[in-house]
Amino acid sequence: MPKLAYLGPAGTFTEEALRILAPHAERLPCANISAALDAARRGEADGAVVPLENSLEGAIPTTLDEFAWGEPLLITAELLLPVEFSLLVRPGTEIGRIKRVFTHPAAITQCRNFIARELPDAVVVAAPSTAAAAQEVALPGSPYDAAIAACIAGEHYGLVELAARIGDRSDTVTRFVRVSRPGPPPEPTGSDRTSLVAFLTDDHPGALLEMLTEFSVRGVNLTRIESRPTGDGIGRYFFHFDFEGHVADARVGEAISGLHRVCADVRFLGSYPRADGVSPQVKPGTANGDFAEATDWLSRVRTGQV
Ligand SMILES: O=C(O)C(=O)C[C@]1(C(=O)O)C=C[C@@H](O)C=C1
Secondary structure (H helix, E strand, O other): OOEEEEEOOOOOHHHHHHHHHOOOEEEEEEOOOOHHHHHHHHHHEEEEEEEEOOOOEEEOOOHHHHHHHOOOOOEEEEEEEOOOOEEEOOOOOOOOHOEEEOOOOOHHOOOOOHHHHHHHOOOEEEOOHHHHHHHOOOOOOOOOOOEEEEEHHHHHHOEEEOOOOOOOOOOOOEEEEEEEEEOOOOOOOOOEEEEEEEEEOOOOHHHHHHHHHHHOOOOOEEEEEEEEEEEEOOOOOEEEEEEOOOOOHHHHHHHHHHHHHHOOOOEEEEEEEEOOOOOOOOOOOOOOHHHHHHHHHHHHOOOOOO
16 A cells, blocks of 8 residues: 655645545655655655646646755646635634634635635735644634635534635636656556656747747647746746656657757656546647658668668
């Protein structure tokens, strides 16, 4: 039975994602995303499950930066989880008495309208996770009056649900990934996604276009591109790419080796089955057979057979 680290404590959305991705895994709750990834790196766990992006808020910066700068890890699976938030209080607390709210920063952003409308005078404080907030609010002497978390976290820590589905949108989804220590990627399924990080050689006109061209000319469809600061000063960025296909696909292999030629560094983050089951768009001339036929043709040219 694998042991998987996750952003704890029990009752986080990440735990729910882990339960779906690996129902029989032993779960190791960690205080934050970095601690969960470190547990996997050090071998205290066989892998980890962490949030990567949210359909309303965008990418989770800690996860992106850990993948770029931390000891390498391999993404082996993804999951799209609908997220619904509840306002949770100790039994007997009325909404008018809520002065201090505790929750994860992602939940603050996703419940902005509810907070402005129903809790305009409350101070909202950032917690390490939604379930950590619920756990804290449940303590008798807690300085916080309410938590925003999953309904299940309220049940877990003995809180009462004062309001349900308080997110600004009812269709918000968070994308989670399962990672393990580096090794061969999972076999292609025909509906795969590949992720990598690319670092520019230097800042020059067309640098981003050069990278994008490597994907475009091989017919590789991007599903996400994100720039992150390198930390070396304003205007210095590196790039996260997600795209359709598997590293075993000829067009993907050619695109990422092209990227390796034009970039200072490329870190492969994994090829793994897509959660939405969507098949890649394959433009004419970019299927595996087309690349194989072109390679054969070139060797015939080089050996004087055409
Ligand atoms: O705090 C949690 O429950 C988490 O699992 C983290 C997290 C996130 O980082 O985005 C996950 C899903 C929701 O979008 C809100 C918080």
